[in-house]
Amino acid sequence: MKNISPSTKALYRPREVCDMLGIPESTLRFWSNTFSQINPKTTAAGHRRYTQSDVDVCREIIFLLREKGLSIEYAQKEMDRQRKYPPRQPRKCTNTDEAISLLKEVRDATEDPHMASAIDSVIKYLDKNAGTGKD
Numbered sequence: 001m002k003n004i005s006p007s008t009k010a011l012y013r014p015r016e017v018c019d020m021l022g023i024p025e026s027t028l029r030f031w032s033n034t035f036s037q038i039n040p041k042t043t044a045a046g047h048r049r050y051t052q053s054d055v056d057v058c059r060e061i062i063f064l065l066r067e068k069g070l071s072i073e074y075a076q077k078e079m080d081r082q083r084k085y086p087p088r089q090p091r092k093c094t095n096t097d098e099a100i101s102l103l104k105e106v107r108d109a110t111e112d113p114h115m116a117s118a119i120d121s122v123i124k125y126l127d128k129n130a131g132t133g134k135d
Helices: 014-021 025-034 052-067 072-084 096-109 113-129
Strands: none
Touching: 014 025, 014 052, 025 052, 052 072, 096 113
């Protein structure tokens, strides 16, 4: 698998996208037909061209399928949910208590027990050092 890093290119050929993501062209074509978030442009000759946004959507699909282990059906639902409810503006923490509160929200929302354990470790560290001036 070739590992091509993203560039400033406006449009990518299917083979370039596949090389970046390590997937076969048939998979890219299937995803383009299955996920409404992927919208390849078509040249006058009928060739598909993908934007960086399309590539980013494909990366998210890979994450949902490979890392989270979702089926295509559930990955579609998750992608639709993300489109319907995009992330809010980034939250800003101005003190340790706000940071701990945000971490607890994230911990409660995660389904990954290893991630929850890592977040708990950070919370304990922040709690321990909150009044010492080390944060």
